[in-house]
Structure formats: structure tokens, C-alpha cells
Amino acid sequence: MNKLYGIVLCLLLALPAWKLGKFFPLIGGPVFGIIIGIIIAILLKNRTRFDSGINFVSKKVLQYAVILLGFGLNLQTVISVGSSSLPIIISTISISLIVAYILAKVINIPTKIATLIGVGSSICGGSAIAATAPVIDAHDDEIAQAISVIFLFNVIAALIFPSLGEMLNFSNRGFALFxxxxxxxxSSVTAAASAWDSIHNTGTLVLDSATIIKLTRTLAIIPITLFLAIYNSKKNLNTNKFSLKKIFPxxxxxxxxxxIITTIYNYFIDTGIISKNFSITINNIFSFLKHLSKFFIIMAMVAIGLNTNIKKLIFSGAKPLTLGFCCWLAISLVSIGLQKILEIF
Structure with a gap:
């Protein structure tokens, strides 16, 4: 019963965060969720009966959210359309992880925070952090720190990238890739690409291409999380805490x-095996699952906010921000440089 109290609290707090995310998509529901959670944590004096439910949401519901993300991925479309951008995607992901690893050593940032920021910067922000956090046993403070850093550079990118693209004389294809x-x-990819489309009167040309490229990056969640799971399991083997589940989360x-289910379903639609009338019902179910995934992430961020030590978050902010900036800058420079080399501009 105690678990239910915490789950209901996270659910109720997630509702205004969801709404605010709709009104301010550049900020997004997950960030509002963390902020609301932190505020309520300060005001909530006696929280013992909520703790087990809050911990359940921050761990298990976060994993459920990642599972449901899969219903938004048509692997066939992503691979066929996004494969041309693979050299740049692989390069930007690699440089972010390398920078995160090196700087974690140089400026002494905790490994888990560095991993979350490196993965979040290189793959897909909050979703990648949500997928990685359970694998590396990240604490809620560390997740909140990483989400906050990612959010800051998301907003900056969405605001300045269209103008930067103009200065660099990007083509439509070049800016979509950038x-x-x-x-x-x-959300920030959408904001930047939509702004470019509005400036150049290109309809949704750049938005559609940028979204496909972004979805292609999302696939990197799979090998990255599996690699981290194997790495952590090998470390735990030395301390007699080896777990088969951690190798294959x-x-x-x-x-x-x-x-895979989403991909097979879309193949059946394309080949006419499933009728259009029946597909409407299935599409509605898939749409609901995708929205539920986003809501679960917001619920989990509320729980993480409730478990966050605000003083620790503030006083440890400089180094993670430095790391986030360096990852963001390295990714941007590599993306621009490779486009120049490959003459995609």
C-alpha cells in the first residue's frame, strides 16, 4: 500500500509537467518533471510513506518507458533512409563518448555522471539517459544532473543552430544532417529543423529528414547499453556480484x-497484408503506447526530482556543465567538418 502512495504522487505531479511540456516544447515535460519534483521534495516534510513508490517509479517505470519507445521505431525506414548519414552519426557518437571519457579523468567527474552526459549528448538526450541509467546503476542525483546539462545545451542549439546554418551556407540536406x-x-531537433523550414519556406522537408536521422541515432541505444552492461558485469565479477541479467538487461x-514488432507491422501495411481499416486501430494503439512512453519518462523524472539533493545538484554543477559543453562542441564541430569533407553542404 505504501508503494501506491508514491506512485500516485508521481502520477499527479507528472500531469502538470506533461501539460507544461506541451505549452513549452523547447523545454519539454521531463525537465518540468524534475523541477516540480525538486520543489515538492523541499516542501514535503514527512515523506516516509511515499518513498517506496517514488523509488519504484524512478527505477521500474523508467524502464517501462524505454520499452515503449520501441513502438515508435520502424527499423526498416530508419535503416533505409538514415543509412546515408551513418558515417557522421557514428563519428559524432564516438567523439562525444571519447571526450566524456577523457574529461572525466582530467577534471575528476564521477564516472556515472560522465557516462550519462556522454551518452545523452551523443545519442538522444533524455531517452538515452533513461535507457543507460538502470544499466550503470546511476543514482537519482546523477540522472537529474545529466538531464539538466543536456537540457541547457538543447535549448542553446535550438535557438542558435538555424542562424549558424545560415552563416555556414548550409543546403537543406546539410542542415537536416547537422x-x-x-x-x-x-524536441530540440524538431524546433531547429522547423525554424529552418519556416525561414526557407521548405514545408517539412528538413524536419522530416532531421527526424529520420535522429531516429537512426536512437538505435545506438542498443549497442551502447549492451556494451555498458557487459562492462559493468565484468567489474562486478571481480567483487562476486556478477549478474547474468546485467549482461542482457x-x-x-x-x-x-x-x-521489431513495429517494423513487421509496417511491412505488413506496405505490402497490403493488413487492411487499411484494421491498420487504423493498430495505429491508434501504437500512438497511445508512444505517448504513454513519454508520460512514463515524465513520471520517472518527477520521481528523480523528488529524490534529488538540490544542494548537491547546485554545488556540483560546474564540472558536469563543462563536460556537457565540450561534448556538445565536439559533436557540432565533427558534424560540420565531416559534411565539409564529404561535400554534403
Missing amino acids: AGTAVNDT MFIIYFILAS
Whole structure:
């Protein structure tokens, strides 16, 4: 029963965060969720009966959210359309992880925070952090820190990248590739690409291309999380805490299965095996699952906010911000440089 109190609290606090995210998509529901959670944590004096439910939401519901993300991934479309951008995607992901690893050593940032920021910067922001956090056993303070850093550079990118693209004389294809590889969260990719389309009267040309490239990056969640799971399991082997589950995190397996189901379903639609009337019902179900995934992430961020030590978050902010900036800058420079080399501009 105690668990229910915490779950209901997170659910109720997630509702205004969801609404605010709709009104201010550049900020997004997850960031509002963390902020609301932190504020309520300060005001909530006696929280013992809420703790077990809050912990359940911050761990398990976060994993459920990642699983449901798979219902938004049509692997066939992503691979066929996004494959041309793979050299730049692989390069930007690699440089972000390398920078995160080196700077974690140089300026002494905790490994888990550095991992979350590196993965969040290079793959897909909050979704990548949500997928990675359970695999590396990240604490709620560390997740909140990483989400905050990612959010800051998301907003900056969405605001300045269209103007930067103009200065660099990007083509439509070039800017779609730049936005899709150098902006880390879907909402900010959408904002930057939509702004470019509005400026150049290109309808949704750049938005559509940038979104596909972004979805291609999302697939990197699978190998990255599996690699981290294997790495952590080998470390735990030395301390007699080896766990087979950590080698193959079940929620990532379910995420892959959800993606495969989505891909097979879309293939059946394209080949006419499933009728259009029946497909409407299935599309509605898939749409609901995708929206539920986003809401679950917001619920989890509320729980993480409730578990966050605000003083620790503030006083430890400089180094993670420095790391986030360096990852963001490195990704942007690599994306621009490779486009120049490959003559995509």
C-alpha cells in the first residue's frame, strides 16, 4: 500500500509537467518533471510513506518507458533512409563518448555522471539517459544532473543552430544532417529543423529528414547499453556480484522486440497484408503506447526530482556543465567538418 502512495504522487505531479511540456516544447515535460519534483521534495516534510513508490517509479517505470519507445521505431525506414548519414552519426557518437571519457579523468567527474552526459549528448538526450541509467546503476542525483546539462545545451542549439546554418551556407540536406546529428533531444531537433523550414519556406522537408536521422541515432541505444552492461558485469565479477541479467538487461531486450514488432507491422501495411481499416486501430494503439512512453519518462523524472539533493545538484554543477559543453562542441564541430569533407553542404 505504501508503494501506491508514491506512485500516485508521481502520477499527479507528472500531469502538470506533461501539460507544461506541451505549452513549452523547447523545454519539454521531463525537465518540468524534475523541477516540480525538486520543489515538492523541499516542501514535503514527512515523506516516509511515499518513498517506496517514488523509488519504484524512478527505477521500474523508467524502464517501462524505454520499452515503449520501441513502438515508435520502424527499423526498416530508419535503416533505409538514415543509412546515408551513418558515417557522421557514428563519428559524432564516438567523439562525444571519447571526450566524456577523457574529461572525466582530467577534471575528476564521477564516472556515472560522465557516462550519462556522454551518452545523452551523443545519442538522444533524455531517452538515452533513461535507457543507460538502470544499466550503470546511476543514482537519482546523477540522472537529474545529466538531464539538466543536456537540457541547457538543447535549448542553446535550438535557438542558435538555424542562424549558424545560415552563416555556414548550409543546403537543406546539410542542415537536416547537422540538426539530426548535433542536437541531442527530439524536441530540440524538431524546433531547429522547423525554424529552418519556416525561414526557407521548405514545408517539412528538413524536419522530416532531421527526424529520420535522429531516429537512426536512437538505435545506438542498443549497442551502447549492451556494451555498458557487459562492462559493468565484468567489474562486478571481480567483487562476486556478477549478474547474468546485467549482461542482457531485459528492458533493452523488450525495447528491441517492440521495435521489431513495429517494423513487421509496417511491412505488413506496405505490402497490403493488413487492411487499411484494421491498420487504423493498430495505429491508434501504437500512438497511445508512444505517448504513454513519454508520460512514463515524465513520471520517472518527477520521481528523480523528488529524490534529488538540490544542494548537491547546485554545488556540483560546474564540472558536469563543462563536460556537457565540450561534448556538445565536439559533436557540432565533427558534424560540420565531416559534411565539409564529404561535400554534403
